[in-house]
Amino acid sequence: MADKYLSRENLKFILYDVHQLEDLFSQSYFNEYSKESVDMMLEAAIDFSDRELFPYLEEMDRQGIRFKDGEVEIHPQVYKVLRELGESGWIMATLPNEEGGMQLPHMLYYITSFIYNAANNSAIGYTGLTGGAANLIRSFGNDDLKGKYAAKMYQGKWQGTMALTEPQAGSSLSDLTTKAVPQSDGSYKITGQKIFISGGDYKDVENVVHLMLARIEGAPLGTKGISLFVVPKKRIIEDNNLVDNDVITAGIYHKMGQHGYATTHLMIGEKDNCLGNLVGEANLGLKYMFQMMNDSRIVVGLTGASIASAAYYASLQYARERTQGRNPSSKNVEESPIEIINHADVRRMLFLQKAVVEGSLSLIMECAKYIDLMKVTNGEEKENLELLLELLTPIAKVYPTEMGIVAVNNGLQCLGGYGYCIDFPLEQLSRDIRITTLYEGTTGIQSLDLLGRKMLMQDGKAAKLLWIEINKTIAEANQFDQTIKYASQLHEALTKYQTIVQKLTGIAKQGKTEEFLADANLFMELSGIITIGWQWLKQGTVACKNQDMGQSNFLESKIQTMKYFFTYELPKIEGLMVTLMEDEIITIKGDKELLV
């Protein structure tokens, strides 16, 4: 087992120095918080992870999930974690005080989530889902549902899920067919199947509450006819007793990784005895669900970054301890071998990981800050924050997961053959992280969302707002000797990016939808590099500022990693530009027989 899965110093740097968390505390909504209380919270979260999460990471992978006699058996630690985080108030911490919450800034909610995920991505998934599902009831459900279901979920007593996917409806939710038939008492009889339901069932927990999408009998086809329901495993009858609600687990999925995280296949209403409650209005289900999905997308991005963090520190530790070979300029075999961290290529692989982890976390904190500021602003200011958040959400999902996979893969490579063996955590982490580009909308879906929807909103207003933000960072970076070169690189990159945006939106305006969207994935990759370049320039600039108050290895390391990003990662836009400027689009020509 590795000693370390994150850097405290980095979390604080990103929170306080880069994203100015303390600015929030001057707002009355957040004024119960202070740097001191936040420091304590971070320590408590790390302490909890050290005790309750990290020690079980490997064990949960090895034990896996068992499905026996219709029951799902998982590691007992999962429910303990859910209970403890419920009792501590963490699951509902972002709610207003008057609803029993702590008005916790999202920046802190996400950063503690980063800590928990870095320690044990399988175990914490259950808790995260429960919070998201409860929030959905809280936002759109009536008081009855809030009192009966959300309360138990916030307390960490009952598990929550999001139940969207069906065998024939994955990326295309508009084709879902789970049926809801109104009953005389106001409830709905539900029948259908849901697959790939994370945390969908396990023995230890008293009840599982599915936030389920279904189509009310007679509702329109497509997304316009989708409604949201609370469908519990056990429904509540008189005197708060629970009875079986005809939600049967047909099986579990055997996955490459996240062996501790139960993924279930549910049969709903097979005995015609499953009742659900409508959340909010009929036919608005997908819109409601997007609240949870948008949050989940950022959290999946966060999970990618956090797994990559654990991998980075495991490979860094190995690279500091393992000796092998000599410096290429002095291959004297009588000298002792050197630690492999001294080899340029190993350092490249370490910088790559650090650049991905810390760049991604910084972007996610940027998003979190917008969420927090939306609570204390209004009018155009608030609308602008919303637009920026909408634009950045798919990027914050894709970059940390796609590049997280690359990062962990490089971490594994640092260990040579040992990296491929279960004796070191890289093997597991590279299996675990692989799912993150699939969860909550694949990279392809996110890319269509970014280019096909977000870039076009209000005639491209969101992108223009982003460019203003990036230019602010460039202006600041122009003030420091060590960042001025990179400020000009980012400025040039942004100009190229704008050229591409203009070209693509021009195609969209001609109504050539297929041509417009064919290379959405490449546009996403380009957007990710620009956006993370922005975050690295921000971090580098802050590091320069802080250096005026005192040098440190930490700050020097930040500056070096910024240089790494601008030297090794940013130039990738050159190739993407060439491809995106090409007029002949290979992938939409010819029929499918062209692939043999």
Added chain:
Amino acid sequence: MADKYLSRENLKFILYDVHQLEDLFSQSYFNEYSKESVDMMLEAAIDFSDRELFPYLEEMDRQGIRFKDGEVEIHPQVYKVLRELGESGWIMATLPNEEGGMQLPHMLYYITSFIYNAANNSAIGYTGLTGGAANLIRSFGNDDLKGKYAAKMYQGKWQGTMALTEPQAGSSLSDLTTKAVPQSDGSYKITGQKIFISGGDYKDVENVVHLMLARIEGAPLGTKGISLFVVPKKRIIEDNNLVDNDVITAGIYHKMGQHGYATTHLMIGEKDNCLGNLVGEANLGLKYMFQMMNDSRIVVGLTGASIASAAYYASLQYARERTQGRNPSSKNVEESPIEIINHADVRRMLFLQKAVVEGSLSLIMECAKYIDLMKVTNGEEKENLELLLELLTPIAKVYPTEMGIVAVNNGLQCLGGYGYCIDFPLEQLSRDIRITTLYEGTTGIQSLDLLGRKMLMQDGKAAKLLWIEINKTIAEANQFDQTIKYASQLHEALTKYQTIVQKLTGIAKQGKTEEFLADANLFMELSGIITIGWQWLKQGTVACKNQDMGQSNFLESKIQTMKYFFTYELPKIEGLMVTLMEDEIITIKGDKELLV
């Protein structure tokens, strides 16, 4: 299970059309072969794979290897395959007729190896290793060793291995310490440990013959003091009886993938009773071993390409069958969903895989043809072929493995959540292929070999020879309307490549070894793209030629994939150029404390 793991038509196109296998048959050494006999051999190899290899791919993964009471238990099919391929003469097929071989062209040996690996990469590894180890005895051992050991290995009765790595000596073989002490009878007493020994031991087989590197007592430090030994699990005593030779399996490695391929940890001479025989002369062991390593490097590249082939056809099948979503320009939910192969991004992921698989195989066939031609040429012609082969070997190892991982990863992504589950082969294939960038020298080691050794040989003669070959292909491509654009792209890319080579070799000449080699990996990536671009231009040109004799989907698909490569892959050199032209080399600056 997928239906298909390779394309016959592609194998034949690459063999006959692109690399002109039939040219060889006019040489007396190969004149027993004809297109008809080769076609039959290919069918036989595919038939063997369909029967004996492919059906066990998944089963071997699920069952894994057991280590019990000091014994290694593997799937029984492994030894059956070794025996059958031994009996059929395949293991020694490339040997001259007078030594019992078939004078089989390496092009055919490698392409059958591709077929076997695509069907079951774990099972065939044992046989491939046995052949390589036997070839080493055949090339450098005396008649006694050939008669006693190599013969049994060629017959597929005994297992062969290469035993190099030790706990403290992996990438740096110069530090190996396994000791050999001369005995009065001419043998050597061996003591030491060897780790990561593939196929190192299993119950079914009568004997395992390790081709082992060790240091004779008193030999110099470093690579100059390494000798090669035959160290059997059981040694031969009078009347050809076998007795235990004190080679103990201490354990097996539990790996991410290749669960059917036993990776062992050996303790040698713990009871001071292990005897080995010197192969060839003392202290020349590493030089000898390089014969096997060079071959193995190409075979590992081939394995990468073949696993990616299996993944490509599995994801292609899924993409043709699975329906989901609609065309972005006509999102009418009343229409039926379309097969996902119709989505541009899915097609991009399929083209990517096809480009990697077929480009890699073509490069490996280029190498194989040089090996074959070396047998029928001499003087400068032969020397030039040797230089080209030496230059291309590390590239043929790295591109198919590094990009093979990317390809399989894209194959998995095509399946969405199902790709992450064990119900489809992508999950296993992506675990299996991950080891290929570590086997036989990591990508980092190959990159140092390419830039630090191969590019400098004879003042860069090998690279110049390669450029001549590439320019020949460009000249041919200039004759067809459909390839002329890509010929000019490759020409431009080659010019850029030459600029980088000039820059880097200039640094080498100044004696700045660290600066020279710091970005060897990026130089490798650049070299791989240029080289595979060459192979795609070759394939595209041949497809155009063949189209004059008749159109086909197959040829059209080749041309489209060439276009894919030049549109999506070749432009990546732009970013690599920027990084490689940068003078400030981040990875060799500062001390290791800069990574925190």
